[in-house]
Amino acid sequence: xPEPGNIENLQSSIDHHHDIDAATMLHLxxxxxxxxxxRLGTSLGVNLLPVETxxxxxxxxxxxxxxxxxxxxxxxxxxxEVLTLELETKLxxxxxxxxxxxxxxxxxxxxxxLHPKFFEIIATAGDLRDRYATGAKICVLTNATRLTLDRVRxxxxxxxVRQFKLDAGTEGMFRLVDQPYGALTLEKIVADIIxxxxxxxxxxxxxxxxxxxxxxxxxxxxxxxxxxxxVVERIRPEAVHLYSLARRTAATNLxxxxxxxxxxxxxxxxxxxxxxxxF
Ligand code: SF4
Numbered sequence: 001x002p003e004p005g006n007i008e009n010l011q012s013s014i015d016h017h018h019d020i021d022a023a024t025m026l027h028l029x030x031x032x033x034x035x036x037x038x039r040l041g042t043s044l045g046v047n048l049l050p051v052e053t054x055x056x057x058x059x060x061x062x063x064x065x066x067x068x069x070x071x072x073x074x075x076x077x078x079x080x081e082v083l084t085l086e087l088e089t090k091l092x093x094x095x096x097x098x099x100x101x102x103x104x105x106x107x108x109x110x111x112x113x114l115h116p117k118f119f120e121i122i123a124t125a126g127d128l129r130d131r132y133a134t135g136a137k138i139c140v141l142t143n144a145t146r147l148t149l150d151r152v153r154x155x156x157x158x159x160x161v162r163q164f165k166l167d168a169g170t171e172g173m174f175r176l177v178d179q180p181y182g183a184l185t186l187e188k189i190v191a192d193i194i195x196x197x198x199x200x201x202x203x204x205x206x207x208x209x210x211x212x213x214x215x216x217x218x219x220x221x222x223x224x225x226x227x228x229x230x231v232v233e234r235i236r237p238e239a240v241h242l243y244s245l246a247r248r249t250a251a252t253n254l255x256x257x258x259x260x261x262x263x264x265x266x267x268x269x270x271x272x273x274x275x276x277x278x279f
Contacts, residue, residue, distance in 0.1 A: 047108025
């Protein structure tokens with residue numbers, strides 16, 4: 001789940017190299033940054049997926065990691081030990097250089113909740129945060145497809161911020177925009193989010209274009225109306241973050257939705273009594 005929003009590398013001496021592979025669009029490390037995020041502040045990113053392949057149960061055409069290679073974790077998933085070592089090393093570097101982290105964000109080369117040790121990793125990150133970066137929030141960006149798994153639920157409850165991705169208000173648009181693997185449905189995801197008994201935020205990507213000969217426009221008036229009615233009104237999240245394309249995408253012929261259109265959608269969310277921001 002790559003992180004949306006305007007991000008630029010902090011020109012700190014911590015990261016001399018660019019941590020995204022230009023050809024594959026994948027993160028080259030398990031812990032990357034810090035990056036300056038308009039949404040999250042100064043943030044360390046944690047990638048729980050392999051560095052050489054993208055693992056997700058969605059195949060969003062707009063994904064900044066390229067097309068999905070697999071929906072199943074292979075033998076190449078980073079171990080809890082490796083992740084702990086990389087994160088602790090980076091947190092110590094940040095502390096020693098006086099970098100005040102606002103967030104430790106779980107995103108990376110796919111869907112973070114697919115890692116079999118998701119709960120242990122989030123819990124360990126919380127312990128490391130308490131030791132080295134007390135001001136940092138543990139944030140998880142997820143497509144919300146695995147909320148009924150006990151280890152995923154417990155891991156998300158240990159996080160400080162949960163951002164659930166919801167890009168559509170109809171099953172048809174959901175299948176176009178997110179291209180889920182298997183029998184995943186929007187209705188099941190929405191029901192699971194509603195049942196998730198803790199504060200939650202939504203993040204929604206709007207874009208238009210053509211993929212595999214099919215026109216996609218989840219910002220069309222009827223789609224926005226369905227998204228508002230089915231998603232925002234039913235879920236009643238703490239806040240909604242809206243964004244459009246800002247970086248390279250898996251599909252090449254997509255167009256960003258202009259900021260004015262996103263602002264108009266955000267106004268309608270606010271009209272329903274839910275805070276909304278455009279990034
Ligand atoms: S949910 Fe979509 S955007 Fe997120 S990693 Fe998977 S394919 Fe990419």
